[in-house]
Amino acid sequence: MTDKLLPIPNADTRAFWEGCAQGELRLQRCRACRNAQFPPRALCAACHAPSPVWEKASGRGRIVSHTRVHRPPSPAFKADVPYVVALVTLEEGPRIMVNLRGAAADAPRIGDAVRIGFDPPAGPDNIALPHAVAVAAP
Amino acid sequence: MTRRAIITGAADTAVGEVPGSTCMGLHAEAASLALADAGLKPSDIDGVLCAYSFTEPHLMLASVFCEYFGIQPAYSAAIHAGGATGCVMAMQAAALVEAGVCRHVLVVAGDNRLSGLSRDKAVAALAEVGHPQFERPFGVTIPALYGLVAQAYMHEYGATPEHLAAMAVNSRTHAARNPKAQMRKPITVADVLASRFISEPLRLLDCCLISDGGAAIVVSAADAARDTAKRPVALLGAGQKNTHEHLVAAPSLTEFGCRDSAAQAFGRAGVTAADIDVAEIYDSFTITLLVELESIGFFQKGEAGPAALAGALDLGGRLPCNTHGGLMSYAHSGAAGGLFHVVEAVRQLRGEAEARQVRDAELAFVHGDGGILSAHCSLVLGRQ
């Protein structure tokens, strides 16, 4: 079996992945225009002010789209097929991509409320991938 | 006022599985065919635009091609805009000749993506389109990313799997009339809906082909028409719009840059969508074509699917579309895929499309999109 390739954090993204490893979803917020953004960048993509600050996000959002993948991108994902990839718009505004887990993956619907959880940390960079579960899930 | 650039040569190689083909060999064959079509010699070419390759990737593909083909043009560059590249190259070539930098620009692309790359390698290479940290770790593929667009679009505008399937059926109906097409056996909506899921709601027959093939056009200064062999086709207008690269950062999941790129192209050409006689629109997936038909304004939201089911995209319909068979039935070989649409538009405007000819076609619209509906380029071509 081939291992899945995990993200390699860089200066833009390290704070995000450190948060995930601690069970905390983090977003950047612009100090000038207050825009919350994802993916992380060295500047605010709305007003171009430098150095947005990190903050803890609610971890709550809604499914805005989903797809059940039957043909995986690589042999590393073969054991998981079929699995659900979803786009979730967070309460703070930005959209993130995650896999749906548990009951949330059974019959996902656009508009379903979900909350973000985390896989166990793995690999040399201690990467805990975010996922989404149904709001009522334990 | 600057006189519009003209397309003086257009050609493609055999497509599908082309045994013994190489990436550069396909480039050279397409280039030779396009030059012969124009009645020009290699030494007439003073500009070259290339794209990218999956089987022979290189940092400087235009230099690689010029060395292989044996020309030393005054200007050359390679352009990377995914599926928009064919149209972007045509737009750039027109700008070069209209600015007086070049007189004859050769635009060429090709790849032996079917025979030179295993299917697993092709799928893996294409998955690199996803964001390396925020999309790819979740197991996305290009069909998965387009599946996400499809799900959102169907939810918002009521498009159905049958509406998507109608796009694939239309491509195959046209391809059946084209002896060069890779897939010619007619299919029905039921066949599409019975094919296996790749990434829901997209099924195998909602997806484009993987092919070998090359294509080339020659874009020339307006006054070059007297030196060339065929009736010239004018590049009346072009436009671009890029709104994002990764779907996770797209401003919307249902509104894309094709609307603005087409509006620019129509505006510069002084025409509207209603004036277009034939359209060759990027169709990497059924959803790609459906979204573009509705966003560009050829159909109202929710209307393209029912119209296609009623034959609107076929010969004699309101908007004959992808008359060569498109990426789903003619061929898709990397950047050449988008150039096939341009080549077909030229053939339609010259009246060379034989059994698939749109009668009296005077104005053609061509559209390419790269990424996940990320980069858009639209062209309006006219018979001269």
Ligand SMILES: [Zn+2]
């Ligand atoms: Zn800002």
